[in-house]
Amino acid sequence: MSAALAPWLLAPLAQALQTTRSHALLIHGPRGVGQFELALALAAAWLCEGEPEARPSGQACGVCGACRLIAGRTHPDLLVLVPEALQQTLGWSATEEAADGEGGKGRKPSKEIRVEAVRAAVAFAQKTSTRGGTKVSVLYPAERINATSANMLLKTLEEPPGRARFILASAAPQQLLPTVRSRCQALRLPLPRQQAAFDWLEAERVNQPEVLLAAAGGAPLEVLERLALGVTAEAWLRLPREVQAGQSATLAAWPLPLAIDALQKLCHDALAVAVGAAPRYFGALSVPAAGDVAQLTACGAVLRGEMRRAEHPWNAALGVEALVQQLRRAMQPATLATTLPQVARSSTLRRAAGQSPVDTLKP
Ligand SMILES: [Zn+2]
Structure with missing residues (x-):
């Protein structure tokens, strides 16, 4: 996972690893610069069990047992909440609790992070860590929770159970409840430098990257989303x-x-x-x-x-x-x-x- 991290996310990751003091972090910035990718890389770094020598910058080593479980989407102490409508695109599927929730089969995939899923995250955070380390919940896009979910989450953010940590990733933090925002340490992700974004898109074999980068306001991941x-x-x-x-x-x-x-x-x-x-x-x-x-x-x-x-x-x-x-x-x-x-x-x-x-x- 860390090997594929876009180059402009390396410095923010190092910054997050050095400066995160809160149990709740809000990664925000313009759409399409990699909030979700950074959130996952940070979660992986927190959960990694590799030797310090194997991780000079504090990133996940990518080869230890914990890293392999994360790569297989089966780490018991990592919960990733994304709306059903984004699960296929992002490669993370629903929790069992969310999948069995209201509405059942046959309904349209939700564009919200469902209340059941947030409830599951709150319950997840209360449980003891399976592998003895920290427990991490990633919510993306964090603004896609409704007021009920936000209030439910608020209680957990106010009284963090044990070593549970939350990473909220968002391109629209102003849509989050101010009470949720104020309980998170904020990390702003800026647009990458134009040349870095251009080079990365070229490596991704994107046609006329300069045109699409301008169209997407300089956000390289947005270019890929739009191409799709x-x-x-x-x-x-x-x-x-x-x-x-x-x-x-x-x-x-x-x-x-x-x-x-x-x-x-x-x-x-x-x-x-x-x-x-x-x-x-x-x-x-x-x-x-x-x-x-x-x-x-x-x-x-x-x-x-x-x-x-x-x-x-x-x-x-x-x-x-x-x-x-x-x-x-x-x-x-x-x-x-x-x-x-x-x-x-x-x-x-x-x-x-x-x-x-x-x-x-x-x-
Ligand atoms: Zn590792």
């Missing part, structure tokens, strides 16, 4: 042209938050270019230069609102799927069919008035 969902460099590069032509096929094939995220980024870049700044997510040549600042600003606000609604179904009680479908219908054609032609029209007017740079893309 169809966000190739080719698709990304043709997006501005497609949106300008009112075509939504590429966007409609992506999950809604991802489609809205792409529109937000395109809107951001169009606005940047319109005020004479450099685009951040798309190539300079692919973003039209003559957008209407007021309308792009308004469009950005609409997209932010849609994103909030699209990202929150994990915390909604009922009708999540219906809400998502409704938003998809309401948002996509409206944005593509009305906002952008309006932008085009007003930029034509401004061009006629001689106030705006020439639009570099043919309609």
